[in-house]
Every structure is written in structure tokens, then in C-alpha cells.
Amino acid sequence: MKRNTDFSELARHSGEWLRGTGPESDIVISSRIRLARNLADFPFIRRCSDEDRISIERTVRARMEAIEGWQDIRYVDIEQLSEIDRQFLVERQLISREIADADGSRAVAIDPNEQYSVMINEEDHLRIQVMHSGLDLSSAWDRINALDDQLEGTILYAYSQKYGYLTACPTNVGSGLRVSVMLHLPALVITQQIEKVFRSMQRINVTVRGLYGEGSQYTGDFYQVSNQITLGHSETDLVALVGENVVPRIIEYERKARDFLVSQGEKDLHDDVSRALGILSTAKKISSEETMHYLSKVRMGVNLGLINDVAVGTINKLFIHTQPAHLQKLHGRLLGSSDRNVERATYLQRHLAGPVGNGELN
Amino acid sequence: MKCQYCEKPATFHITELTEPSGPQVMHLCEEHARGFLQKDNASPAVSVAGALAKQLNLGQTKKELAELDQKECPVCGISFFEFRSTGRLGCPYDYTHFEADLEPLLINIHDSLEHCGKRPRRAAASADSQATMIQLRREMEEAIEREDYERASEIRDELRKIEDAGTRPVDSDKSDSSASASGDESK
Numbered sequence: 001m002k003r004n005t006d007f008s009e010l011a012r013h014s015g016e017w018l019r020g021t022g023p024e025s026d027i028v029i030s031s032r033i034r035l036a037r038n039l040a041d042f043p044f045i046r047r048c049s050d051e052d053r054i055s056i057e058r059t060v061r062a063r064m065e066a067i068e069g070w071q072d073i074r075y076v077d078i079e080q081l082s083e084i085d086r087q088f089l090v091e092r093q094l095i096s097r098e099i100a101d102a103d104g105s106r107a108v109a110i111d112p113n114e115q116y117s118v119m120i121n122e123e124d125h126l127r128i129q130v131m132h133s134g135l136d137l138s139s140a141w142d143r144i145n146a147l148d149d150q151l152e153g154t155i156l157y158a159y160s161q162k163y164g165y166l167t168a169c170p171t172n173v174g175s176g177l178r179v180s181v182m183l184h185l186p187a188l189v190i191t192q193q194i195e196k197v198f199r200s201m202q203r204i205n206v207t208v209r210g211l212y213g214e215g216s217q218y219t220g221d222f223y224q225v226s227n228q229i230t231l232g233h234s235e236t237d238l239v240a241l242v243g244e245n246v247v248p249r250i251i252e253y254e255r256k257a258r259d260f261l262v263s264q265g266e267k268d269l270h271d272d273v274s275r276a277l278g279i280l281s282t283a284k285k286i287s288s289e290e291t292m293h294y295l296s297k298v299r300m301g302v303n304l305g306l307i308n309d310v311a312v313g314t315i316n317k318l319f320i321h322t323q324p325a326h327l328q329k330l331h332g333r334l335l336g337s338s339d340r341n342v343e344r345a346t347y348l349q350r351h352l353a354g355p356v357g358n359g360e361l362n
Numbered sequence: 363m364k365c366q367y368c369e370k371p372a373t374f375h376i377t378e379l380t381e382p383s384g385p386q387v388m389h390l391c392e393e394h395a396r397g398f399l400q401k402d403n404a405s406p407a408v409s410v411a412g413a414l415a416k417q418l419n420l421g422q423t424k425k426e427l428a429e430l431d432q433k434e435c436p437v438c439g440i441s442f443f444e445f446r447s448t449g450r451l452g453c454p455y456d457y458t459h460f461e462a463d464l465e466p467l468l469i470n471i472h473d474s475l476e477h478c479g480k481r482p483r484r485a486a487a488s489a490d491s492q493a494t495m496i497q498l499r500r501e502m503e504e505a506i507e508r509e510d511y512e513r514a515s516e517i518r519d520e521l522r523k524i525e526d527a528g529t530r531p532v533d534s535d536k537s538d539s540s541a542s543a544s545g546d547e548s549k
């Protein structure tokens with residue numbers, strides 16, 4: 001592993017999971033699986049002394065270093081990071097908000113392709129996560145299962161024959177597994193069917209949440225579907241519940257809603273998404289919320305073939321790279337909120353103005 | 363109306379659509395509501411409190427719960443009250459010590475009491491041995507603090523013995539665990 005806290009290179013590129021490919025990637029942004037694990041010989045984080053946390057971090061780091069094939073993994077001491085770098089890793093979805101805001105010794109090991117990361121001293125001693133582009137849960141499961149095997153070959157986990165992997169919160173006990181699929185559902189939002197769809201799922205043990213919600217408002221029409229239960233079902237069953245049972249149904253509803261929108265008035269829809277692209281590529285200053293709102297429209301327009309010159313991968317990347325910490329990393333210095341709005345508009349223009357300027361949208 | 367998790371007034375009333383038992387309404391103060399909405403999964407305190415509230419409805423009286431709140435884990439010292447107000451347990455032994463009280467909660471949350479998925483190739487043999495390991499580790503830290511390094515290294519040996527004895531055999535090298543265990547703390 002390499003200790004490395006220079007994220008400037010990372011900021012310029014984007015993670016594999018954003019490339020906008022993979023099964024159903026017009027609707028499914030990413031498939032994520034995480035496993036919660038704890039060391040057998042320490043209390044859970046909440047009851048850990050500062051020394052305990054330091055000792056956990058050292059123990060886990062030493063053991064990870066010994067794992068074959070982990071030479072290229074970046075190892076980041078989160079406690080030493082600036083606020084902006086922590087925020088950057090949160091926007092990148094490599095660490096959770098919870099570990100960013102926590103106190104004391106904590107760290108994250110990050111795969112160079114950003115497909116997986118292992119958080120140390122989050123709510124549990126270990127949080128392993130794998131993220132793939134599109135609806136790709138079974139290969140995500142294979143990957144995380146292999147990572148878990150490597151770690152448990154060298155770390156003694158808190159485990160009970162009856163209850164399985166013991167976790168700090170009883171909502172994670174058993175498999176410790178949370179499957180989360182991030183969906184882009186603009187047509188269900190526009191047609192006001194989203195609540196109805198989710199209500200129809202209320203008995204299937206899944207949780208649906210808006211993504212990046214700053215408050216109670218969902219922004220950007222992104223929703224995350226996750227399994228709710230972790231005990232009493234095998235990992236592959238839980239993966240199948242979300243990936244084969246629930247998500248394909250939501251995808252089907254979203255496709256129908258998109259077809260409906262197109263049939264109702266392709267000209268209006270075309271106008272709407274083109275205007276969204278126009279604003280994004282010509283605005284001189286723009287807020288984060290507005291950007292999300294219009295990017296969502298453009299993303300749908302691209303997927304419906306109404307906009308041809310922008311790649312889905314570009315849009316996916318713009319969602320992440322126009323967030324506050326990313327803009328500041330890319331700009332190379334701290335920016336106040338109104339400067340960020342200017343910087344965001346400049347960034348959007350640089351990535352979107354080409355095709356519009358060429359008149360290829362007409 | 364008061365917030366479900368603290369004494370502040372509940373200003374947010376959030377309906378969760380995806381609860382297995384049907385829509386669930388939650389009454390939260392601004393701070394708890396923000397915490398709840400910002401997490402990508404329901405915050406543990408919220409789901410645990412929801413399940414506990416159901417439990418209370420299902421027969422546990424307020425008096426019984428008040429008694430339960432006093433109960434403390436002998437290993438980590440967490441009280442049941444602290445657990446239910448934060449949603450987080452203190453150590454692996456809590457699953458044994460609070461077993462009778464946690465079971466109805468686990469049923470409420472998961473509708474199950476038995477793990478049937480992956481099993482680690484290495485795992486501490488019993489809840490008791492895990493509890494002993496945590497206690498020994500604490501003693502070791504105390505020994506280091508008072509600069510009693512002889513006692514600290516005795517405890518380290520003891521810990522390693524339990525780790526080796528407690529684990530079911532690993533298919534690969536056993537030397538790895540003891541080798542790295544000795545190196546970790548001294549770095």
C-alpha cells in the first residue's frame with residue numbers, strides 16, 4: 001500500500017463506476033455493495049478509547065500491507081486530511097459522511113480504479129465497499145467476497161455461530177451486507193408516479209432514498225434502492241432480491257414512463273432537454289441544485305436519443321465534478337459559494353459548449 | 363409533539379414508504395431529521411428506535427423498559443439505555459449479554475434470528491473468548507500506560523494464545539497471524 005494524500009490526479013479523472021457503461025446504464029448509475037466487519041478483540045467503535053482506535057488502525061494497516069496484490073492500493077489517513085479533502089472523498093463516494101465527520105484515528109484504503117475502498121474505524125471497524133458501473137451486482141459481489149476472504153485470512157472477525165458477523169448496529173448483523181443500486185428516474189418523477197412505484201414495493205424489504213439530498217428535497221432525480229434486512233438470508237439471496245427482484249421492475253416502470261413522455265409530445269420533451277443543455281452550456285454562474293436539475297434532464301435526453309453529442313459518461317462525471325469540493329480541488333484553491341457558482345458554470349461550459357457551439361443540436 | 367429521540371419538539375414528520383409493515387411516520391426534531399435525511403440508509407438510531415417502539419407496543423411496559431435501561435454489559439459497560447438512544451452496541455459480547463432483550467428487536471428488524479450466509483474461515487470460538495480478548499486488551503493498554511511493559515507483553519502472549527486456540531484451523535498459513543500480531547502494536 002502507498003500512503004498518499006495528493007488527490008489532484010484523482011480529481012482530474014473519474015472513477016470506473018462513473019463511466020456510464022454496463023447493463024441498464026441508461027437508468028442504473030452504479031451498483032454498490034458494502035460489508036460491515038469488526039475485529040474480535042476490540043469493543044465496537046462507540047466504546048473504543050482513543051488508544052483502541054489507533055491500535056485498530058495500525059493492526060488493520062499492518063495486515064493489509066501483508067496482503068498480496070495490495071501494493072498499488074492508496075492508503076489515506078483521514079484524520080490528517082483537510083476538510084476540503086474529506087469532502088472530496090465523500091463526493092467521490094469513497095468514504096462516508098459519517099467517517100469524514102468522525103473524530104480520532106481513521107483511514108481508508110482506496111483501489112486505484114476506485115472500484116473498491118475499505119474504511120477503517122467507521123461505524124464498524126471495517127467497512128468494505130465495491131462500486132461498479134451499471135447494474136452489475138453479481139460481479140460486485142464476487143469482487144467484495146474475494147476482498148473479504150483476503151482480509152479475514154489475516155484478521156480475526158467478531159462472529160457468532162448464531163447471529164453471523166457481529167456489527168455495532170443490529171440493523172447490519174448477520175451478513176453485514178448492504179446492496180445499493182443508484183437509479184436515475186426522471187420520467188417517474190415528471191409523471192408523478194414515483195411514490196406509487198415505491199409504495200408498491202413496501203413489502204419487499206427494501207429502502208428507497210433520494211440521493212445527495214441536502215435537506216428533504218430529492219435532487220437530480222436520483223434514488224438509491226437498498227436491502228433493509230441483513231439477517232436470515234444469504235448474501236447471494238440479498239443480492240438477488242435487489243438486483244433481480246426489485247431493480248428490474250423499477251427499470252421497467254421508468255422505461256414505460258419515458259415512452260409515455262415521448263409519445264405525449266416529443267417536440268416538447270426535445271425542447272425541454274435542449275433548453276436544459278443550453279442553460280448548462282451558456283450560464284455564467286450556476287448553483288449546485290440548478291446544475292443537478294438540468295443535468296438530470298440532459299441525461300434523460302441523451303438516453304432517449306434527443307441529444308446526440310454528449311456521452312452519458314460525461315454527464316455522470318459532471319454530476320460529481322461540479323460539487324463544491326471537486327470544483328475547489330480542480331481550481332486549486334478554496335472558493336466561496338458565489339465564486340463556486342462562477343467556477344461551476346465555467347467548468348460546465350468547457351465540457352458541454354463544444355457540440356452546442358457547433359450547432360450540432362439543431 | 364416531542365422528537366422520537368430527544369426532548370426537542372418534533373418539527374419534521376417523515377413518512378417512510380418502504381417499511382415492511384406499511385408506511386411508517388416518524389416525528390423528529392430538526393437536527394434528527396437532518397441526520398435522518400442525509401444518510402443514504404436509515405440511521406441506525408432511527409430504525410432501532412422504530413423497532414423498539416413496536417416492541418413497546420407489543421407488550422413491554424414502560425416500567426419493564428425502565429428496568430431494562432439500567433442493565434449494563436460487563437465487558438464494555440454500555441447500558442441498554444445508551445444503546446437504544448444511539449442505536450449502537452458497545453461490543454460483540456452485547457449480543458450475548460442482552461440476548462433476551464435483543465431478540466425481539468432482531469425479529470422486528472430482520473424477521474429472523476439465524477444467520478445463514480457466509481462464514482469466516484477464521485473466527486473466535488465463542489462469545490466468551492471474544493469478551494476475554496477485549497478485557498485482556500484493555501488490561502494491556504493500562505499496563506502500557508503505567509509503563510509496566512513486562513505485564514503488557516505477558517498479556518500480548520496470552521491474547522495470541524487465545525487467538526490461535528480460538529480459531530478454527532485456516533487452510534493457509536498460520537504463521538501469518540502470529541507474525542503480524544507481534545509486529546502491529548510496536549510500530
Ligand SMILES: [Zn+2]
Nearest residue numbers: 365368391394
Ligand atoms: Zn431530536
Ligand SMILES: [Zn+2]
Nearest residue numbers: 435438453456
Ligand atoms: Zn459490551
